[in-house]
Amino acid sequence: MGKIVGGFLVPHDPVMFVVPDAPAEDVRKRMWGAFDTCAERLAGLNATSVVIIGADHYFNFGTGCLPQYIIGTGDVDGPLDVLPGLKRQIIPTSEKLAGFIADHGHDNGFDWAVARAFTVDHAVAIPDRLIVDPVRASGQSIGTIPVYIAAGVDPYIKMKRAVELGGAIKAAVEAMPDDERVVVIGSGGISHWVGTPEMGKVNEAFDHEIMDYACTGNLAAIQGLSDDYILENGGNGGMEVRQWAVAMGAMPGARGEIIDYAPVREWVTGLGFVQLFA
């Protein structure tokens, strides 16, 4: 039987790769170091699979098809949007579990779209490269399962549905006959304005509000956030708290701990790192 053994809520800021030296030295060391800390803690969880929840940035999907949620059930590589220091590569997968999650969802009211050969963008590739790859390099075999939700392009997945989707992932993992040890990674946020006149703004109060919900396992509060409130206080990029909601929904009752946080205007984002404890 499968089990969710832990979770992380992390940013996937591409600007870190583009201008890595832009912030003050202590800040940038802390932020890169926070990814290292996540990797070290992931290593201690002895995971067999990670489910990384990202959001499309109007990049993977165009106006012809905008899925509410989609899971990669086959081959995975990425990122689609290569960055300095983040070249495209094949990403190890957990195809059996991914297919099981999709099938379990189809039997239980979650009509997953599936990607059989998926080139993910930086939303999944950054946490995979910075958190999972170092653990693989140490000898552990971990497959990545990419999940994308509609958080960058409207119609956005409803917050309630995002939490429920996390629950569907949890139910599927626990129904899996194999002894999978699964870690969920909510990849996104926190406050940032992408391509809007406010780009570069960071709202620390909003960021701490979201991290507080994560640390206290307050699913009702994060589910209750309206789109208007998020857009006003967290920006269009802040809609990515949906990825956090999915991960939290997969671990109901879990408490969290802030690994680090900094409002980094040079990287146009409030960068928050939280570990969720099963």
Place this chain on the structure above:
Amino acid sequence: MSRNVLEKLMHQLCVDRSVKQRFKEDPAGLLARYALTDEERAMVTGFDVAGMQKHGVNPMLTLGFWTENAPNRHPAAYMKALRGAAAADGQVFSAGLKQ
């Protein structure tokens, strides 16, 4: 007025190399393939990202369109086009700098 068709074009101008090349070489010919108004075509050829956002186009697309196609792709130039000349000061970074 069609936000949808504009977004279709913007998306292609972000991710499709052949469409980007056609836009560079023959913008009028490319735009004739899309059901856009004269005003919308002018927004595209004039890189009027502020106008497109007011039109409802997703800001991620206007940013990608600019950084993939504009004569000056630097994010500061994008912000100037978006906010107006008065807001051109100060550093603004984006993933568009990868160019």
